[in-house]
Amino acid sequence: MHVDLFFTPHQTDELALREKTVVVIDVLRASTTIITALSNGAREIIPVATVESAVKISGNLFGGVILLGGERNGKMVDGFDLGNSPLEYTAERVKGKAVIFSTTNGSLAIVKARYARELFVCGFVNVGTVAEALWRTPRDFTIVCAGSDGMLSMEDSVCAGMLISRVGAGGTAEPELSDGGLVARTLHRTFGRGILKMIRSSDHGRHLAEIGFGEDLKYCAALDTLPVLPLLEGDVIKLRSEVEKKVTVDNSQES
């Protein structure tokens, strides 16, 4: 099982990720928000790269209850229903709804990985679940961290290292690591015992605290609080159980 790692989506492109198993990590906060929304009953997340696309798509969709969510520079976009704080994505707000979602860094990572064979969304809140999906059916995978405007993010890198460590601990063999994977595992070993402290002192963590989202840091640092597996199916992100139900229904219709 070979693991590659990109610390920012700027380092890769659609072609390089095509047909791969990809894990997208944006701890602060797109991953954590997507995982939260789906855990709280959102029907699906529709990731888009730009605010313009989000608005355009929302105008073209009928028949469902649609919310617009996301941020630019950490703050809610004018005209959107929700920002990028996971705490906003309560069951009351999102249950049964589709969320068109666009953020500065996380959405770019997901959009670049859109032709992946399978794409999982991972944060500290579900890292154990993603790891288990990977070690139970071992295959090569590529981690794409969202980073921050082209710079490596400490919190994404440590989460990537934790994912790698847990895949190794769960399975029968240690994953083969490229330099990037080895860096992430080293960071996890150095900073993994104090996730919240690490997040609070990270570049992006300090920025979020400054603009009033200090509570989000604690939420995003919690380990395995939301044991779900969001994955991309076509153009939308759903929980695996939902995707499997649909596949079962499709199969039964065919037979």
Place this chain on the structure above:
Amino acid sequence: MHVDLFFTPHQTDELALREKTVVVIDVLRASTTIITALSNGAREIIPVATVESAVKISGNLFGGVILLGGERNGKMVDGFDLGNSPLEYTAERVKGKAVIFSTTNGSLAIVKARYARELFVCGFVNVGTVAEALWRTPRDFTIVCAGSDGMLSMEDSVCAGMLISRVGAGGTAEPELSDGGLVARTLHRTFGRGILKMIRSSDHGRHLAEIGFGEDLKYCAALDTLPVLPLLEGDVIKLRSEVEKKVTVDNSQES
């Protein structure tokens, strides 16, 4: 003193690096080869991004003795005089000559940083000298690692961490680090006591050993064996002492 760090040149561009103090690190092997060539008396290095540019420029230059050097995928380019092994750049080959130089990753980093206010070339072989230049006259700086085809390289990252640690040790205050700088310093603390071992097990180190450049690894892992300071002046890289001599001459002509 604030330190930023890009682990690959793909994460940044000319505009972001404009007017900055930039340190380019490509341990295997462009940095080490440039430092070696200049130490061995090469007059100047002319970094270019593409093989086509190298050939074109070499055809336009008169009045000097010109060599073409560099590689693609680790190997010498057809029609070039020299590859990218520092061991080739002996005084017999390079003394008094200008070298037009193009490599897969290192040249891209230098070309992206071409509008920097000042640009230093750094490897393990001169890391102490670059560190001293930075702590003696403290200023913010940005490290651009060459990486490998858009992926982080362990050896560049550890060298960056060593540079940061030495700048901190030499000066009166610890540099302020972004997440990237903190990652590099962590890697240096983890792997810095066994540079050659780290290089031999890195992705690029293993590749070079496989294609017959195992000897280069030992040469590139040596600490402070070439205490010189290559810096970009206009479009060419020279040693600082040469640049200073020229500045002195220019000043005396003006006065």
